[in-house]
Amino acid sequence: MARIIVLDPIAQEGLDMLAAAPGIEYEVRTGLKGAALRSALAEFDGAICRSGVTINGEALEGNKRLKAIARAGVGTDNIDKNVATRLGIVVMNTPTGNTLSTAEHTFTLLLALSRRVAEAHMTLCGGKWDRKTYMGSQVADKTLGIVGLGRIGQEVAKRANAFQMKVMGYDPFLSSEQAQKLGIQRVDKVADMFPHIDYLTVHTPLTPETTDLIDSAAIEKLKPGCRLINCARGGIYNEAALVEGLKSGKLGGVALDVFVEEPNTTSPLLKMPNVLCTPHLGASTEEAQQQVALEAVQLLINYFSTGEVRHAVNMASVDPATLQAMKGYLDLAWRLGLLMAEWQPSGAAGCHITYRGEVTKRNTKLLTSAFCAGLLEKALDEEVNIVNAEVLLRERGIVLTEESRPDMGAFSSSMSVEVKTGNKIHVASGTLFGNNMPRLIRLDDSRLEAYIDGNLFVFTHNDVPGIIGAVGTIFGKHSVNIGHMTVGRAVPGGTAVGVLNLDTVPPKAAIDEVLSHPSITSARVIPMPPAGKLPSWLGW
Ligand SMILES: NC(=O)c1ccc[n+]([C@@H]2O[C@H](COP(=O)([O-])OP(=O)(O)OC[C@H]3O[C@@H](n4cnc5c(N)ncnc54)[C@H](O)[C@@H]3O)[C@@H](O)[C@H]2O)c1
Numbered sequence: 001m002a003r004i005i006v007l008d009p010i011a012q013e014g015l016d017m018l019a020a021a022p023g024i025e026y027e028v029r030t031g032l033k034g035a036a037l038r039s040a041l042a043e044f045d046g047a048i049c050r051s052g053v054t055i056n057g058e059a060l061e062g063n064k065r066l067k068a069i070a071r072a073g074v075g076t077d078n079i080d081k082n083v084a085t086r087l088g089i090v091v092m093n094t095p096t097g098n099t100l101s102t103a104e105h106t107f108t109l110l111l112a113l114s115r116r117v118a119e120a121h122m123t124l125c126g127g128k129w130d131r132k133t134y135m136g137s138q139v140a141d142k143t144l145g146i147v148g149l150g151r152i153g154q155e156v157a158k159r160a161n162a163f164q165m166k167v168m169g170y171d172p173f174l175s176s177e178q179a180q181k182l183g184i185q186r187v188d189k190v191a192d193m194f195p196h197i198d199y200l201t202v203h204t205p206l207t208p209e210t211t212d213l214i215d216s217a218a219i220e221k222l223k224p225g226c227r228l229i230n231c232a233r234g235g236i237y238n239e240a241a242l243v244e245g246l247k248s249g250k251l252g253g254v255a256l257d258v259f260v261e262e263p264n265t266t267s268p269l270l271k272m273p274n275v276l277c278t279p280h281l282g283a284s285t286e287e288a289q290q291q292v293a294l295e296a297v298q299l300l301i302n303y304f305s306t307g308e309v310r311h312a313v314n315m316a317s318v319d320p321a322t323l324q325a326m327k328g329y330l331d332l333a334w335r336l337g338l339l340m341a342e343w344q345p346s347g348a349a350g351c352h353i354t355y356r357g358e359v360t361k362r363n364t365k366l367l368t369s370a371f372c373a374g375l376l377e378k379a380l381d382e383e384v385n386i387v388n389a390e391v392l393l394r395e396r397g398i399v400l401t402e403e404s405r406p407d408m409g410a411f412s413s414s415m416s417v418e419v420k421t422g423n424k425i426h427v428a429s430g431t432l433f434g435n436n437m438p439r440l441i442r443l444d445d446s447r448l449e450a451y452i453d454g455n456l457f458v459f460t461h462n463d464v465p466g467i468i469g470a471v472g473t474i475f476g477k478h479s480v481n482i483g484h485m486t487v488g489r490a491v492p493g494g495t496a497v498g499v500l501n502l503d504t505v506p507p508k509a510a511i512d513e514v515l516s517h518p519s520i521t522s523a524r525v526i527p528m529p530p531a532g533k534l535p536s537w538l539g540w
């Protein structure tokens with residue numbers, strides 16, 4: 001049973017969907033922070049939030065249970081994604097559910113700011129019929145500048161065109177063709193539009209590049225009287241610079257839905273004329289809230305029932321069909337990781353993975369993550385999965401590289417992992433027989449064909465007659481049954497490797513006896529998961 005915590009109010013339709021979902025139970029606990037949030041998160045497998053709760057590193061610290069966070073909305077800046085990734089927690093959002101509502105809210109603020117609607121309303125409510133003070137500005141034939149032309153920015157541009165405005169815009173990922181299609185005059189730098197625009201609106205995430213994007217220096221370059229709107233994130237406009245710009249008359253007005261500090265009832269802007277503020281209401285429509293709640297709940301239901309990862313912001317998304325089709329390869333990659341962790345027990349400095357043949361057409365990045373998860377699984381105290389494995393590996397200074405070679409080797413598909421330790425390189429290669437039978441086809445220099453499940457007994461020896469018989473006799477004497485046996489070598493008479501699948505873990509006395517054979521150079525038991533057992537992080 002997956003337990004889900006709902007940390008912010010979400011639409012009832014989302015809660016109903018959670019209640020009806022088999023294998024899921026949920027609790028709504030809103031308004032949590034600090035230690036209360038941390039201990040609550042530790043009791044659940046999944047979490048749903050909006051922008052109210054702050055899931056920072058402290059809130060996630062030491063969490064060994066949480067697997068997935070779904071954000072009912074777009075911005076995930078209230079979640080510490082670095083810490084989540086490190087802990088193997090996938091963070092997903094619902095990118096489209098509130099696009100139209102937020103674009104509409106932006107336009108609402110733009111129009112209301114132009115006509116000073118809120119101030120006039122407040123004056124009238126105060127008993128004054130004032131038709132002189134609130135002279136407005138027509139938007140038709142004015143120019144709107146848009147920074148960030150993703151989903152919301154583009155919808156705002158469409159509405160501006162419908163209101164007969166000229167639109168200029170900047171987004172590093174907007175092509176000239178798309179800009180032309182949307183009737184946007186694209187500029188190469190944000191500042192290029194400053195002297196020409198009467199209105200500026202931003203629709204980017206809050207990032208180091210967009211923090212204080214509009215500060216005093218930028219405001220200085222704007223056309224006098226320019227009106228600014230922000231329905232994206234507080235901090236993109238520097239709030240102190242806005243106050244100064246309004247005071248000096250350089251700015252014609254400011255409309256904000258978002259603030260650096262939220263909730264916020266003390267900003268000096270709230271008391272200034274030509275200012276219009278709403279308390280982060282961009283996505284607050286019944287339609288948007290219903291849609292993001294349903295989408296967020298669906299993301300978690302899918303994640304916990306099929307392992308599907310969609311709209312992830314801290315890892316590649318994986319749909320159930322891909323997962324299903326890659327099950328066998330994921331199992332192989334994970335097992336090669338587990339095997340290599342035992343085969344080369346001293347510290348790895350680098351890993352290089354080569355994919356050959358048909359497997360190169362698949363999502364090899366996912367297979368690389370699965371290998372890394374296997375490699376680190378036993379070494380680390382914390383949960384290692386495909387979300388955090390690569391990060392954890394790189395954090396340990398292990399250099400990870402990957403290559404794909406579409407040509408087939410001896411097998412239609414294979415993956416080879418090289419683990420560098422000091423000046424040695426250990427190699428293991430595997431392939432898949434059928435859909436779900438992983439096989440080891442190379443260990444260091446020896447070619448073989450071994451199972452990678454159960455109690456593996458791996459020994460190196462000189463390629464001389466009598467070794468197989470000697471080992472078989474020793475295990476027979478100790479009542480250890482051999483289920484499967486394979487030996488391989490690079491060249492006759494050189495170094496060889498034997499891999500046995502034992503029905504039980506051999507006693508130390510049996511291993512010592514094997515090691516006492518003059519031609520056997522090493523021997524160790526490598527416990528592998530039983531055949532068909534898949535990693536728990538795949539949710540199967
Ligand atoms: N007020 C609200 O309630 C509300 C609701 C929804 C979204 N939002 C905010 O709106 C933002 C935009 O949402 P969206 O759905 O359009 O996201 P989106 O990902 O579709 O678009 C963001 C765009 O910003 C662009 N961008 C990133 N950095 C940039 C930079 N330095 N300069 C110029 N462009 C840059 C990206 O290329 C992208 O096209 C979100 O990040 C979220 O924080 C607020």
Ligand SMILES: O=C(O)CC[C@@H](O)C(=O)O
Pocket residue numbers: 050051052072073074075076098280282283284
């Ligand atoms: O949850 C909300 O209402 C705000 C949503 C909005 O900020 C977002 O980024 O999607």
